[in-house]
Amino acid sequence: MAKRQYSFYPGCSSQKGASSSNYLISAQTMCEELEIQLNEIPDWNCCGASIGYAGGGELPRLTLSARNIALSEKHHPGQDIVATCAACWLSTREAAERLQHDQARCAEANIALAEAGLTLKNQTPIKHMVEVLIQDIGYDTIKTKVKRPLSGLKIAGYVGCQTNRPFGIAGESFENPKYLDQLVETLGADSIPQFEKKVQCCGGALAFSEPEKSQEMIKGILESAYDNGANLIVTPCPVCQMNVEVYQAQINATYGTNFKMPVVYYSTLMAVAFGRSAKDAALTGQVIPAIQLEAIAEKA
């Protein structure tokens, strides 16, 4: 059957040698198995994330996303844009909607784009990879691809903020989204529906500028995962993944805790469940190794 084609926006942190390069690898593996073809937007630029606001005003930031959309419309006409990074998806979709509603701003954006020889039609749906999985592929199809059920694993679905608010995944609530739990179950593991920190903020970009404040929140997330008996945490967001994973040592130092909770992407889980190797699943990219997953991945 023909592969599904998407215009892919990887985002800065997914690039080679960047903080969520492991996300990209596992996502690509996952897509291979699901017959999804990702066509990278040529020469895409940073979305400005949610922290660009000090330097970048409203229009410059909107224009960043406008350029990506324009490039996609130019090179991959008719293809939905899909992003794996929550911030990339959010900024792009937000920009698209605001430029749709604000004609004046849209006109300005196009004037700016003209400098780069581009024009914005702004008719392209912008999706998060999770939307592709749930809406375009569906749990049932995913289930059929499972070769190594992740049985025995108890996984806390940590949705975080930006994949959840303000847009979120259609049909899910902001306070208690259930799709990660459902995905976890689909892959044969046990979910933790009562994981009460599933939408707690991890500090986002402020993990860099306000480490103490952010780490206090991250601590809460980890505690809740432990209290609910999780073996590992799964998340759809690179910032969440990084923040919750890499600061555990510091948090342990500050609070005398001894957290060692692996935090993986849904794509990592799926790559493993689909029978792919630890390398393809980018388990090698875990600062805190997900031993249980490695174990499953090694069974062949």
Added chain:
Amino acid sequence: MAAEKKLVGYLCTGCGISERLNVNQLQTIAVREGKIPEVKQHARLCAPDGVQMIADDIAAGATHLMLAGCSRRSKVEAFSFPNVAISRANLREGVIWARPNTPDNQETTQEMANDYVRMACAELRYLNIPSPSGEQKLNKNILVVGGGVTGMTAALETAAAGYPVHLVCDEAELGGVWKNLYKRVPFRAAASAVPNGYDVDLPQPEEPGITEMSAQVLANPLITVHFNAQLSKTSGAPGRFAADITNTAGATVTENFGAIIQASDFKEYDANQLPEFAYGKTPDVMTNFELERLAKAANGAPLKRPSDGKIVESVAFIQCAGQRSEQNGHLPYCSGFCCTESIKQALYFKAQNPDCDTTILFDDLRTPGAAGEDFYRCGQQEMVTFSKGKASAVVKNSAGLTVKFQDLILNEATELNCDLVVLATGQIPNNGPDPYAQLAVDEAETEEEKEAARIKLEVAPPSILNLDYRQGTDLPQLKHGFLDSHFICFPYETRRTGIYAAGPVRRPMDMKQAMDDAVGAAMKAIQAAESAANSAAVHPRVGDLSYPVFRKEGCTQCKRCTVECPFGAINEDENRYPVFNESRCRRCGTCMGACPVRVISFENYSIDSVNQQIKAVDIPDEFSEKPRILVLACENDAYPALDMAAQAGIETTPFARVVPVRCLGSVSLSWITDSLSSGYDGIVLMGCRRDEDYQCHFVRGSAIAAERLSKVGDTLTQLNLEPERIVVHEVAITDLERAPRLLNEMAQNIEKIGMSPFKF
């Protein structure tokens, strides 16, 4: 009425009655003791064949029916036959459902049933079939008092139903207190959807439409307007009111009416009682009412501040000015209209100059409903500043005014400068004196009390209706001088039958509410006129054709009835005999209960119809250990409570004999004394709550009864009986568990204090 009575009895054996009771014994009792020649048994009297049987008997001449079966509250539709008298023995809810089905209880249960059959037969013999008195004919004319928006609406709506109206307006033109409105608060909510989350089509201030309304009134052929006129005298009753309409020139015309609507609206609060806000010290501090006049005069031109004519560039609104406060001279209530009014007025300034600073200092912003909340958002969208702030003072400064206030959100004492300050002051109902303030004068026992009452009366406002009523010239007031109905379910309940209050005289309200209210009042007025024509009672005993009649020769002119009637229905003639005014009467029987010489009665409810039930009960001897407890229960609350208790399987003592009464106010002390002397061991009276939040549907009946009973102690001591043999309880319809318990407690008390010695 049928020339001679033909009595027939029916004994329903269904619903387990025949399983629990010896029905043949009941039948024998009905025939032998009840003196009912023909008593028929039926397996399910309420079923079509049973009902048909009764209908056939009526066709064959039966006039009085004794139905023994379920409660008078059950199967009402099935057993409603016109022009016959019916008494019902409550064997189901009243007996078998209230008693456990065990052999040891069988005897007492049967005795209960026997008594209830005896009582029903006795009552039946003393029931007459009421017939219209024809005291008044249909008079479709409706009198509307008040030429404001409320009155005009009432007049237009009444006329639209085809009823002629006389509108009495105390000014030279129509419009009243809202005459000076520049714009009105929008009546509608936003109609359209919300594109992109932005509000569109939010309701804006609307044209007041008062000129148009006045024009409609004047053009309406069914409406006669009396300008510069007041009521100098109003007498009569629904269906035959006579009103003297006197104008300022002194000319009087007398018109007759079926019913009356009082729509005298409100008076503006006197802001001179607010010196802290510099009212009176500078013209630049004004009330919301005064600003409205200013805006109307300006008619869209920029609003200038009075002191120096400077165009207003900044204005502050102080909400709840002299309102929602226990402080002396302030109004304790919220006037309801002021929040939206201030938003509207702020928009006046915005319409002229979008840059005008308009700040509304509020405590709670009260914009209820759909239109209200939309209008709040409208104000915000137009950049009216809303601040939760408590203003403490307004002072003059070089440039204008300074408002000192506590910003409750920013939690700081602060101030703002502005050109103009508007005080959102409240409404004071435009009503006459409280009739009971007047009654207090005649009723005062000592001279001091009389004097005190007189002084109170002197400061009272002038009368609006000038009713020629025994109990005073105007409608009784509820609280804070408002005429509102006391009943949540019955907003148009009135204590002067056929006279309905509408608009801000009832409770503070804005123009839209006043207009809505006027429509309802018009409905009730029309209904009252129609009912009077049929000699039928209005709420709560709707359609009751009986009315009080009295034996003049027996009357001692003691005035108890004229003073105690909760509806001021009874006047006194020149010889101080009561004049009952049938169509003012609500048939509660309070007059009957009041009468010490027992000369007042109703055809279907009388001293005898109850006394005979009391006497009919079989009183076992002193040593039987079977006391008898007389229970007089309000038919609206206590009696249903006992019914439903039985339905819920809650036990009641087998010694109680329950007689439903229209109202505790109708209870004659003679019933009490007679039952004591005929050997009852205890008496329980169950009426409705009687305090400030009274539940008595005849307003004061329950309270009056309690007062009367408080004096019954002497009677007991005379008979040297223990006081605890008589108790009065407030019982609510929800007291399913409590009501039977109260009766059981009486039974236990009698066990303690022993049986009555008066058994013969």
Added chain:
Amino acid sequence: MGDMSKNYRLNFLKEVEANVEEGEWVKMCMQCGVCSGSCPLGKFWNHPPQEIFMMIRAGKREEVLTSNAMWMCTSCYNCIVRCPRELPITHIMHGLAHYAKRLGLIPQQQPTAKFAQLFWNNLSNKGRVNELKLGVKLYFMNGIGEGFKTSLKMKDIGMGMMKTKRMNPLEIVGGHGLEDIKGFQAMLKKAQELEDQRIATPRP
């Protein structure tokens, strides 16, 4: 109390409407406080959003613009989805922060303000973020000494990231960038110009 002449005047609210992203929503706040309670860093805010909105309406220009409140926003969007008046609070906070920076009113040593600026400079330089440079700059933003302390503290994390190939030391030289960096920068420059014009002259 200082100069009260501007109290509860619309001047500042209008300035915000004209110059701050989504500023025209500020007047619609009804002071319910749901945003303040929803903010994950709320307890660190000297003025929570709803209070900021009231301060704007009360004309407290300096206090608002020099506040570090809006710099505490983690962009979690809790406030936005819960606001009963649907105010885009997150964006207003970003907008206020940006406007404060534009006016040079950022409080001293506001770390997020600095980081946010670094981030922007970093991305506008090559069109894509260079995490390593960004990190290093961040650590040294408070001077060399501070920087070494921080980087020491962050050393383990750095090592961990490098081991897992999630950080590339070579990024410090070169790193990812756009092919059409010229067009990109021209585009940003133009966007900046247009915005400067607009903010100088209030919106229609």
Added chain:
Amino acid sequence: MMAVAATVETILVVGGGISGMTAALEAAETGKQVVLVEQRPYLGGRVTQLYKYFPKLCFPTCGLEINQRRTKQNPHLTVLTLAQVTGLTGAVGDYTATIKLAPRYVNERCTACGDCATAVETEFDDEYNYGLSKRKGAYLPYRMAHPARYVLDPAIIGTADAEKAKAACKYDAIDLEMREETLELRCGAVIWATGWQPYDAAKIQPYGYDRFANVITSVEFERLADVNGPTGGKIVRPSDGKEAKKIAFIQCAGSRDRNHLLHCSRICCMASMKQATYVIDAFAEQAEINIYYIDLRSIDRFEDFYTKVRANKNIKFIKSKPSSIVADKDGNPVVHGVDTEGYNRYAEPHDLVVLAVGMEPAVNQNDFPLALKINREGFIEAAPENGGVFAAGCAADALDVNRSAQHATGAALRAIQVINRVARAEV
């Protein structure tokens, strides 16, 4: 097929709650022919599910007793229960309504003896108690129900239970052959009194009504407090039956909120203060009540009630829309938010949280049988376009009981105006 005599001089009242009953009775007591159509098996609507009324704290059943008596006695009034208006055509002065009658399976021979209920076994959630208790498959909707006739749940039809019920009835009142009927009737004017429904609290996600047992709605709390309700009036919390002494009442749960209902539901502030008095009555000094509000709307004379309630030191008012509720380890709902009067954060554990849910129109915008002028909130606007159809009570706006009855009385006159015009035209 049942027949109902109706002409262009008949008034059709849709909805038998307090508004519909009031409108119908006022018109009938003025001598007009009225047909009252109610969807439930009994009259009274939502007020039958209230324990007390504010501000008097009196009992709805008291006024209901009178209204039922008025209904039983009035010769001009025809009542159809389990009936729904599915179509309405024509114009002012001459409408034809299509009415769908659902089978009750119990005829007028029923004596409400209750033998059928004893006989059947299947139990269902009791809708009268908002599912806080169970009822049999043969049931009297509630003790004072009028008509006082049992109902068979359609779900037991065709089962052994239905046969048991039939066998148990001594009065052959149970008719399992009853089928849905449709009847058409003419009328000159229509009073639309379809009332309101509580907003679906589960949609207010931050408050976790769907996640925490001890977060309930204000309408459920009424049943809880009712001495004749599922707990016999004991105020206990659902999770563990523990007495709920410390209770939070959260205002604007769905109201004044663009994510839910745009309008202010008007009654909620008063209702919560009323319910606070239930808690005080139950636990006196031990009661601890927090009322979280945006604006306290005790309008006009209701202010007296606010003053009275505020005087009780165990009842606190906090100007704050809580941001969220989480449950602690013991299942206590913890209310989080900021007291906006001076910015104070709180995280307050309670035994029980009561959401003062908003009123939304019971009939959906698009489900009216004919075109009416509806506002954005879904209420019927008073407009000439509506011809001879007049809204009464909460179909027109969020109103308290008193205002509903008031509004309904006015609606009765509007209908009578039409009927009288028709009558005059006919002679």
